[in-house]
Amino acid sequence: MEHRLPEGVQVAGVHCGLKRNPQKPDLTLIVSHRECTAAGVYTQNRVFGAPIGWNRAITPSDRVRAVVINSGNANACTGRRGQEDVRRMAQAVAQLLQCRTEQVLVLSTGIIGQFLPMEKILRGIEQAWRSLGNTVSHVERAARGMMTTDTRPKLASAHFTLDSSQEVLLCGLAKGAGMIAPNMATMLAVLLTNARLDPQQAQRLLQQAVDESFNCLSIDGHTSTSDAVLLLATGEVELEHAQERFAQSLQNLCVELAQQIADDGEGVTHVVQLDVQGCPNRQVARAVAKTVAESVLVKTAVAGADPNWGRIVSAVGYAPVQVPLDRLVLEINGVPIYAQGKPCSFDVQQVAQSMRHQRLVRIRLDFGSGEGQVRFWTTDLTEEYVRFNSQYTT
Amino acid sequence: MEHRLPEGVQVAGVHCGLKRNPQKPDLTLIVSHRECTAAGVYTQNRVFGAPIGWNRAITPSDRVRAVVINSGNANACTGRRGQEDVRRMAQAVAQLLQCRTEQVLVLSTGIIGQFLPMEKILRGIEQAWRSLGNTVSHVERAARGMMTTDTRPKLASAHFTLDSSQEVLLCGLAKGAGMIAPNMATMLAVLLTNARLDPQQAQRLLQQAVDESFNCLSIDGHTSTSDAVLLLATGEVELEHAQERFAQSLQNLCVELAQQIADDGEGVTHVVQLDVQGCPNRQVARAVAKTVAESVLVKTAVAGADPNWGRIVSAVGYAPVQVPLDRLVLEINGVPIYAQGKPCSFDVQQVAQSMRHQRLVRIRLDFGSGEGQVRFWTTDLTEEYVRFNSQYTT
Numbered sequence: 001m002e003h004r005l006p007e008g009v010q011v012a013g014v015h016c017g018l019k020r021n022p023q024k025p026d027l028t029l030i031v032s033h034r035e036c037t038a039a040g041v042y043t044q045n046r047v048f049g050a051p052i053g054w055n056r057a058i059t060p061s062d063r064v065r066a067v068v069i070n071s072g073n074a075n076a077c078t079g080r081r082g083q084e085d086v087r088r089m090a091q092a093v094a095q096l097l098q099c100r101t102e103q104v105l106v107l108s109t110g111i112i113g114q115f116l117p118m119e120k121i122l123r124g125i126e127q128a129w130r131s132l133g134n135t136v137s138h139v140e141r142a143a144r145g146m147m148t149t150d151t152r153p154k155l156a157s158a159h160f161t162l163d164s165s166q167e168v169l170l171c172g173l174a175k176g177a178g179m180i181a182p183n184m185a186t187m188l189a190v191l192l193t194n195a196r197l198d199p200q201q202a203q204r205l206l207q208q209a210v211d212e213s214f215n216c217l218s219i220d221g222h223t224s225t226s227d228a229v230l231l232l233a234t235g236e237v238e239l240e241h242a243q244e245r246f247a248q249s250l251q252n253l254c255v256e257l258a259q260q261i262a263d264d265g266e267g268v269t270h271v272v273q274l275d276v277q278g279c280p281n282r283q284v285a286r287a288v289a290k291t292v293a294e295s296v297l298v299k300t301a302v303a304g305a306d307p308n309w310g311r312i313v314s315a316v317g318y319a320p321v322q323v324p325l326d327r328l329v330l331e332i333n334g335v336p337i338y339a340q341g342k343p344c345s346f347d348v349q350q351v352a353q354s355m356r357h358q359r360l361v362r363i364r365l366d367f368g369s370g371e372g373q374v375r376f377w378t379t380d381l382t383e384e385y386v387r388f389n390s391q392y393t394t
Numbered sequence: 395m396e397h398r399l400p401e402g403v404q405v406a407g408v409h410c411g412l413k414r415n416p417q418k419p420d421l422t423l424i425v426s427h428r429e430c431t432a433a434g435v436y437t438q439n440r441v442f443g444a445p446i447g448w449n450r451a452i453t454p455s456d457r458v459r460a461v462v463i464n465s466g467n468a469n470a471c472t473g474r475r476g477q478e479d480v481r482r483m484a485q486a487v488a489q490l491l492q493c494r495t496e497q498v499l500v501l502s503t504g505i506i507g508q509f510l511p512m513e514k515i516l517r518g519i520e521q522a523w524r525s526l527g528n529t530v531s532h533v534e535r536a537a538r539g540m541m542t543t544d545t546r547p548k549l550a551s552a553h554f555t556l557d558s559s560q561e562v563l564l565c566g567l568a569k570g571a572g573m574i575a576p577n578m579a580t581m582l583a584v585l586l587t588n589a590r591l592d593p594q595q596a597q598r599l600l601q602q603a604v605d606e607s608f609n610c611l612s613i614d615g616h617t618s619t620s621d622a623v624l625l626l627a628t629g630e631v632e633l634e635h636a637q638e639r640f641a642q643s644l645q646n647l648c649v650e651l652a653q654q655i656a657d658d659g660e661g662v663t664h665v666v667q668l669d670v671q672g673c674p675n676r677q678v679a680r681a682v683a684k685t686v687a688e689s690v691l692v693k694t695a696v697a698g699a700d701p702n703w704g705r706i707v708s709a710v711g712y713a714p715v716q717v718p719l720d721r722l723v724l725e726i727n728g729v730p731i732y733a734q735g736k737p738c739s740f741d742v743q744q745v746a747q748s749m750r751h752q753r754l755v756r757i758r759l760d761f762g763s764g765e766g767q768v769r770f771w772t773t774d775l776t777e778e779y780v781r782f783n784s785q786y787t788t
Contacts, residue, residue, distance in 0.1 A: 044712070045708060045711040045712045046712070046719060047708055047711030048711070076704075076708075077704065077707060077735065077736065077737065079735050079736050112704030113736075222691050222705070222708065222709065222712070223712035224708065225704075225708050225711060295616050296616065296690065297616050297783060300779075300783035300784040301784065303780070303784040304783070304784030309507070310470075310471065310506030310507055310619075313471060313506075314439060314441055314470075314617070314618065314619050315616065316441065317441030317442070317619065318438070318439045318617035325440060325441060338471070342472070342473050342507075343507045380784075381690075381780060382780060383780045383784075385780075386697070386775060386776060386777045386779075386780050387777055389690075389691060389695070389698075390695065390698030390700070390774075390776070
């Protein structure tokens with residue numbers, strides 16, 4: 001897929017010394033010549049990184065000019081000095097761009113509880129400034145500059161043409177190791193578009209898209225201190241009657257990035273697509289999905305390609321919601337496994353084979369009690385994940 | 395420790411063919427010549443085994459005569475036939491004891507969704523009837539008859555002498571693989587005493603003791619369909635002014651059994667004792683403890699003997715309660731690690747060494763905001779656990 005940036009947006013990813021390997025970018029800069037409408041959705045963890053506080057005070061906004069991102073250090077649990085460091089990062093970018101400090105958003109991901117090495121960061125910002133560009137390789141390096149334990153950059157793009165023959169572009173960069181990494185628990189995404197949006201509209205559209213995508217992805221239930229999704233809109237193209245189409249494109253882009261994050265999870269051998277349907281409402285469906293998706297026993301069963309429906313049904317039973325269970329139907333990879341309180345007669349070996357040979361495992365739970373539904377993603381839990389997360393040393 | 399049963403109580407554990415290995419007991423019978431006061435605390439999972447429904451309808455009671463327990467099959471998700479099988483088990487015991495069917499409690503643990511092989515069970519009940527006794531070896535075989543993936547039986551006893559020089563006895567049998575086993579997710583305990591209790595009093599005392607013990611043990615957060623703790627009191631000894639002492643002994647007995655369960659968890663290399671203190675109330679302390687205890691990242695860090703405080707503090711941050719974080723102090727094995735929003739200066743290697751060499755890891759979280767506290771237990775999460783739970787095949 002071709003990844004095109006909105007007109008007037010340039011990006012860079014450079015190595016400034018936060019990661020050991022000099023081949024790996026660790027600082028990303030995204031700048032816009034126009035003032036952008038900007039919206040943000042942030043972690044709900046009450047322990048949050050200093051950059052989260054900075055961005056919360058700024059978004060939604062109609063004059064953001066840049067986002068600066070470092071990986072390798074989350075600048076979280078760093079007290080007042082951490083807050084000052086965020087401001088210094090924004091200030092350094094603002095001086096180069098000749099804008100106000102409050103027009104620059106900041107994201108950090110990496111180890112918790114260590115101060116940022118500010119000389120390296122400030123040198124990195126200048127270096128990134130000199131490296132800006134808008135080619136595919138610039139975009140890819142920018143995505144790599146956000147990575148922690150990710151094995152590959154996450155990028156997605158979309159575009160559609162208006163009646164006026166103008167083209168609406170969307171381009172997203174994300175990071176996240178799927179299964180959360182040691183002290184680097186963060187999912188970050190920056191979404192760029194040339195559409196014209198007002199701040200409240202941007203915030204609403206972003207929140208909706210995040211609810212249907214990143215908020216439907218649970219890897220290990222451990223909410224990061226630094227999760228953030230930003231939307232920047234340059235305003236070049238008026239959406240006219242294509243509001244709905246834009247909303248759908250934005251949501252699809254987020255779903256695509258969420259799936260890339262799941263697929264690149266630490267030690268992941270299967271991605272699970274969990275459809276919970278027939279619930280009284282969407283909140284109930286989501287609560288059931290989250291409970292099943294976070295069951296260690298469900299996740300290890302998927303790792304072992306085991307259609308162990310008892311683990312799924314018993315996880316449903318302890319979800320913190322009331323939903324009638326007597327009409328519940330469970331399917332795995334399209335095969336009915338459990339219905340009306342009893343296991344179905346099915347070919348265990350055949351279902352196990354399909355789980356073994358497909359990376360995507362589809363689990364469907366239909367409660368037959370309403371229109372509420374959700375599509376949720378999770379991953380399996382493998383020995384490799386535990387090895388990775390227990391052999392790491394602080 | 396000597397394990398003495400109350401006067402008139404006899405037990406047996408026999409092999410009737412539910413487990414493959416003929417050396418392993420799989421059916422346990424506990425009978426009392428006196429009618430006992432009986433109380434029960436059961437799983438909160440809305441999907442529950444047929445025996446749970448049977449027992450719920452009976453307890454609290456003042457005329458229970460027996461408990462029959464099988465391992466290897468949970469009789470859960472088995473519909474109406476499962477309910478009939480429970481009744482037949484109770485009936486078989488009642489005929490031998492010449493009591494009413496409703497005087498017999500039933501517990502089952504093992505695979506979900508398969509019908510009980512009733513011929514084997516009924517033969518097993520007769521065999522157990524002929525094997526009853528009250529020696530230490532009878533008690534141990536009875537405890538073994540409850541085991542699924544447990545590697546050892548769990549037994550605990552206590553006794554104290556009243557002013558009247560009468561002796562109050564307590565004896566508990568439990569099972570539970572700590573980390574929950576494939577389709578055998580169950581924690582069972584039967585507590586026996588010679589004290590006189592009325593049904594409501596027994597129920598209240600049991601609920602209190604369970605709240606401070608088994609309900610403070612979270613291994614993987616996956617609530618079983620069949621969890622049950624029963625208390626049977628023969629009524630031989632009047633407690634007089636020793637009510638409080640009895641309550642404390644009962645609670646200690648449950649704590650002892652809960653610790654044995656944690657220690658025997660699948661793949662466990664460390665047991666974590668988590669003290670959450672200084673909370674506005676006990677509910678808040680418990681919610682924080684449960685969130686930290688169930689974090690996969692905290693559990694893998696403990697497996698790796700890594701004092702990775704960022705994982706603990708960030709888990710606190712997403713606990714579903716409001717508690718001020720600004721005075722939070724975190725200690726691991728007695729060493730202050732994090733205080734007032736910042737990491738303390740501590741010797742990482744020394745703390746890591748202490749975690750590596752001690753099976754018990756002590757984590758203390760003090761919020762400095764009240765008197766609410768809880769002591770909670772969990773275990774580490776190892777590769778061995780994942781191997782065990784993913785290589786199992788339905």
